[in-house]
Amino acid sequence: MFELVTDVIRNFYILSLVLGCIVCLLLFLSKTKTFACSLISIWILLFVTELTQVAFVMTDMMTYTSFISFDAFYGLVFYFYVRFHVEAKKVSFEDVFHTLPICASYLFSMTWEFCFGVVCALSYAIYIVYYLNQHQPTLRIEVTNQQYDNYTWLVVMARFQLICWCLVLFLLSVNDIFSVPVSKLIALASYVPMSFWLFYLSYFNQIKPLYVQGNVSQLGVSPQLHKSQCKSYEHIIRQLNSSMHSDKLFLNPQLSISELAKHINSTSAEVSCTLNTHLNMNFYDFVNRYRVDEAKLLLCKTQHKVLAVAFDAGFNSKSTFNKLFKSYTGLTPSQFRKEACGLFHDDTQRSAKSLSHLLVE
Template sequence: METTINIWIMLFFAFAIQAFVLGILFFLKRKGDRVANNIFGVFLLLFSYNQLFNCAYWSAYEGAYVEHMSFTNFIPWVSYGPLLYIYIKRVLHKTPFTWRDLRHLIPVVWIFWVFGRFYFLPHATKVEVSATNTYAEYVNWWPIPRQYMTYTITFLMLIYVVKIYSLYKREKNKVTELQRFWIRSLWICFTGYTFVFFTYFMLIYFQLMTISNDYLIGYAMVFFIGIVSYFSFMQPSIFSGTIPIPFAKYQNNGLSSSIAVEMKDKLVSLMEADKLYLDNSLTLDVLSEHLNLSRHHTSQLINEHFEVNFFEFVNNYRIDEAIKLLQDKKSRLNINQIIYATGFNNRTSFYNAFKKKTGISPKSYRNKIT
């Protein structure tokens, strides 16, 4: 069969390359949650490969080693749901992986159980198998017959559509509205892709497939890649893993009252529960990333709701921590140790902040309480 290239295949190929580049960028991004970045990077790379596979199929490409691609499209198909679920769970919780998370590898293990032997056959053997249609000798169709494989995968995708939605509904109050918008966008795109995937194979089943709707899955993948690309290029901080989405209503203005209250509560939690102030490298930019706000809005939040600037805000927490250590009679830390234990970088800053808050020096304070 002669290789055929048309405008649609060229478009699909271009978006496949774009997904590949985005996947690499997620791996290279050092700021934010690198684990979440890497998970989503793998997702995009598999998406890119799947689209390249489709391009080879639609164009009837017959390269020297095209047989090596046989059945490999099943790997991304069963990986999309688990990867997206784990990524969103990571964004919502920021917790490390547990042994329970390994159960999401079951679909991939299943595919390698079915096709693994065939995947690693020599090229010449694969050519012979293709010519003689003797796949059954190298593929374990048990316990699911070949004709039901795609329907099983569709069912698996639907399971993860429901799981992701349930996770979001259960945990959405733990993140900001900005993060919710990003997660909802991903879920809607994945749901749409699953629906198109199901429709595509239903059309095949009822023998309604035509050349035009043969590209259905390609259209869905282009849309998904386009959505991710839009947020990536319009708001580069998307690569931090937890993504602030550019809402027009306060892009150039102040924070709305509801968002400000939500951000204030999160800021207090970051300082009191997570104790970010103990990090001596904490800056306004770093704090902005944790809040998923711009530097300007973070500064505005601190100024308006705490009536201090960023440095005073952080130093107040550090001095409160220093006072606790000074009051702790069991603590054997000297003044210099306390300086660095509370997040200060030098003695001068510590003494100035301490005296401003308490009116006396740290040494005088310790002498006063002993």
């Protein structure tokens, strides 16, 4: 039984090793390669190197005592990756100080290095989740749907990393309780969680977000104005109405608050302040409200597939479209087409009158 479990884990690691090499190769050869892409490539390359050692150990081609771990580097590299996506900030000279505790760990015994590496990676995972949560309120105000989807993907990855490192720490914590063969197996099994991460990236087609060049902070954070400064912005409200109803800017899936402000000869801060003060909504909700209304119209007037309707209405993600559509209507797009199209025209007229009233108020 013990040999069977060992064989299964070894074969799983070999498969993960091959998969990791393929993903790493795709990232390195990508035409849209970015700094963030390079960082995640380094992360995967480090993990593939460790998996290679694991495969050698499990085939008795290498001793476990000569194993070199990179656990302490995983959290640091992933932190730089997330920070670049959120702040568009590359590694600077000051970031060298992040590596000092990691380098110091290699001056100590190998056993302590394993423990420190996992604790270090877990600490970074906890901080990254906190870091992303701190940026969420600002990002929802300023970013496009695609950029917010990228942010959501980062949150999922950060939480998954946190769970993985908790499992690794648990496995290594109970390692000394068992006999040597079982102890060795448990230590080697600690690579299973991260191997599943590689499978998630490839099997569920999650490699694409790694290529995205747009950072969620690419637009920057607009200077916030006091509510009293928004009182004379009636002309901005009229222009916002025109840009959506006449120019249909919401059909652009990459529309940002800075582009909208430029279109009406205003500033991002003024547009944001006007939306928050007069319409009680942020840019994200303001634009998506029009997109959902457009999707309703297309669902009732055409026989296009739901995905085509989503793209035609200005969305670039089916999952985002389904989530927002249901939050606004209480129905899925398919349910709306079957059940609510007969009532849609009356609701559209009432919605248009209500929104027009808010825009000119």
